[in-house]
Amino acid sequence: MKRTERVGAIIRILSENPCKPYSLGYFCDLFSAAKSSISEDIQTAKQILAGMELGIIETTAGAGGGVRYVPHISEKDAMELLDHICEKLRDKNRILGGGFLYTSDLMFDSNIVKRAGEIFARRFMHQNADYVVTIETKGIPVALMTAHMLNLPLVVIRRESKISEGSTVSINYFSGSTERIQKMSISKRAVTPGSRAIIIDDFMRAGGSIKGISDMLSEFEIENVGTGVVIASTEPQKKKIQDYFPLIYLGPVDENGKTIEVFPNSLIFCKKDL
Amino acid sequence: MKRTERVGAIIRILSENPCKPYSLGYFCDLFSAAKSSISEDIQTAKQILAGMELGIIETTAGAGGGVRYVPHISEKDAMELLDHICEKLRDKNRILGGGFLYTSDLMFDSNIVKRAGEIFARRFMHQNADYVVTIETKGIPVALMTAHMLNLPLVVIRRESKISEGSTVSINYFSGSTERIQKMSISKRAVTPGSRAIIIDDFMRAGGSIKGISDMLSEFEIENVGTGVVIASTEPQKKKIQDYFPLIYLGPVDENGKTIEVFPNSLIFCKKDL
Numbered sequence: 001m002k003r004t005e006r007v008g009a010i011i012r013i014l015s016e017n018p019c020k021p022y023s024l025g026y027f028c029d030l031f032s033a034a035k036s037s038i039s040e041d042i043q044t045a046k047q048i049l050a051g052m053e054l055g056i057i058e059t060t061a062g063a064g065g066g067v068r069y070v071p072h073i074s075e076k077d078a079m080e081l082l083d084h085i086c087e088k089l090r091d092k093n094r095i096l097g098g099g100f101l102y103t104s105d106l107m108f109d110s111n112i113v114k115r116a117g118e119i120f121a122r123r124f125m126h127q128n129a130d131y132v133v134t135i136e137t138k139g140i141p142v143a144l145m146t147a148h149m150l151n152l153p154l155v156v157i158r159r160e161s162k163i164s165e166g167s168t169v170s171i172n173y174f175s176g177s178t179e180r181i182q183k184m185s186i187s188k189r190a191v192t193p194g195s196r197a198i199i200i201d202d203f204m205r206a207g208g209s210i211k212g213i214s215d216m217l218s219e220f221e222i223e224n225v226g227t228g229v230v231i232a233s234t235e236p237q238k239k240k241i242q243d244y245f246p247l248i249y250l251g252p253v254d255e256n257g258k259t260i261e262v263f264p265n266s267l268i269f270c271k272k273d274l
Numbered sequence: 275m276k277r278t279e280r281v282g283a284i285i286r287i288l289s290e291n292p293c294k295p296y297s298l299g300y301f302c303d304l305f306s307a308a309k310s311s312i313s314e315d316i317q318t319a320k321q322i323l324a325g326m327e328l329g330i331i332e333t334t335a336g337a338g339g340g341v342r343y344v345p346h347i348s349e350k351d352a353m354e355l356l357d358h359i360c361e362k363l364r365d366k367n368r369i370l371g372g373g374f375l376y377t378s379d380l381m382f383d384s385n386i387v388k389r390a391g392e393i394f395a396r397r398f399m400h401q402n403a404d405y406v407v408t409i410e411t412k413g414i415p416v417a418l419m420t421a422h423m424l425n426l427p428l429v430v431i432r433r434e435s436k437i438s439e440g441s442t443v444s445i446n447y448f449s450g451s452t453e454r455i456q457k458m459s460i461s462k463r464a465v466t467p468g469s470r471a472i473i474i475d476d477f478m479r480a481g482g483s484i485k486g487i488s489d490m491l492s493e494f495e496i497e498n499v500g501t502g503v504v505i506a507s508t509e510p511q512k513k514k515i516q517d518y519f520p521l522i523y524l525g526p527v528d529e530n531g532k533t534i535e536v537f538p539n540s541l542i543f544c545k546k547d548l
Contacts (some may be wrong), residue, residue: 008282008318009328011285012285012286012322012328015286044279049286052283054286055286096437096438100438101438102463104461108427108429108430114422137414140415140418141418145384148385148388163370163372164370164376164378165376187376189376190378190379
């Protein structure tokens with residue numbers, strides 16, 4: 001097998017399995033090649049992806065040395081994605097009754113949520129989380145993609161406790177969007193006390209759901225080490241949680257309004273994350 | 275830029291965007307290279323992926339000629355995945371009351387559902403579908419990954435009609451699993467009359483949900499051109515739908531039983547699909 005072939009296959013295998021560690025020996029066996037050749041191939045693969053900002057290949061030296069692919073969306077690609085979502089959101093046909101906006105097509109678009117997941121992964125990469133947590137339904141795709149990019153399990157909180165979830169813990173919380181008390185429940189089997197979670201959701205108004213998830217996780221002594229939402233509304237200004245990372249801000253939706261005010265979070269990659 | 279670098283980058287870009295067509299010109303511009311060089315690079319990329327059964331690169335010749343990556347999970351990798359899921363399912367701690375089995379961890383495991391999505395994509399690739407359709411909640415991850423592999427939109431049917439879905443159409447159906455009448459609703463905005471859909475779900479017992487989805491789609495003159503489920507129970511033998519494609523069969527779950535009877539569909543890739 002030639003060098004180009006090995007490098008191409010290494011890029012394909014690593015980038016399809018983000019954050020999954022591979023030993024050098026795995027590739028030596030796969031290509032029947034010496035460790036020195038594989039090391040060179042991996043260096044080449046690393047330079048290719050880094051040069052085009054298509055991802056980072058991390059290597060650790062020594063006897064137990066290995067290699068893994070870390071997703072890395074460029075600032076340019078990230079801003080292009082956010083501009084694309086904003087443009088879609090400005091379509092006035094999206095306005096529903098009650099100040100709601102139709103967003104299901106965007107939240108169920110695999111290409112959009114995959115790239116959004118790459119942004120969340122880049123932001124929360126160093127939080128040493130044990131899971132990604134979301135609440136059904138529209139946040140599941142973006143949370144799944146974030147979990148995939150970070151090679152973490154996804155935990156989905158249900159609105160109702162289901163027999164298929166086994167024993168659950170439930171809480172009631174006040175949802176500002178629906179203006180009523182809602183319930184959420186988590187399967188005891190899904191989580192381990194003392195662990196760390198990233199919360200990902202599609203939309204946040206006052207933050208009642210996120211606060212509820214955080215409270216419920218703390219019942220298991222699980223720490224919320226990061227919160228990402230695709231869209232955060234600018235109103236109310238006072239939120240129930242302080243520390244959250246939105247991709248897009250949405251102004252108040254007026255049913256008779258002429259425009260939908262929506263703009264990207266221009267600080268998605270501040271210096272400390274680079 | 276050297277040949278190896280171009281081939282590596284082409285593999286990365288195409289394989290991250292399954293079934294998305296790219297023009298040769300796109301890569302000419304990206305690498306400032308001549309069409310003849312890019313054509314050769316693509317041929318090399320194609321041979322690398324084909325040789326290792328990591329995917330298929332399809333090219334169309336002529337002035338509007340282009341290239342796309344078609345996912346292709348090998349029969350060996352597919353069977354390994356199914357064996358892995360079966361092994362996990364045989365854990366007796368999964369047995370819940372009422373003959374249910376805990377499967378949420380598997381259905382929310384991004385690596386498992388991604389590969390299952392590749393199997394469904396390979397099976398339904400030539401159905402010329404316009405969407406992948408599922409019903410909340412546990413089928414969403416595998417349906418999303420299937421949609422991603424086929425570059426199709428995902429449509430998620432809700433249990434209750436939500437204001438954030440706009441106008442909806444609802445039906446009542448009999449669910450054998452819960453032994454009661456349930457409701458499902460679909461957003462009118464999500465679908466176009468006269469189109470074609472693939473239905474993907476996590477679990478099927480008698481097929482009531484799938485039949486319900488199919489009936490609801492036919493209200494919009496949408497044809498069901500394929501149905502895939504991750505797990506199908508062997509009981510009842512008589513299903514409400516005839517044509518479905520399961521990855522795994524599950525025997526009756528006896529709460530006091532010593533074993534969980536589960537086995538892979540050994541005919542996942544019959545000759546006609548190759």
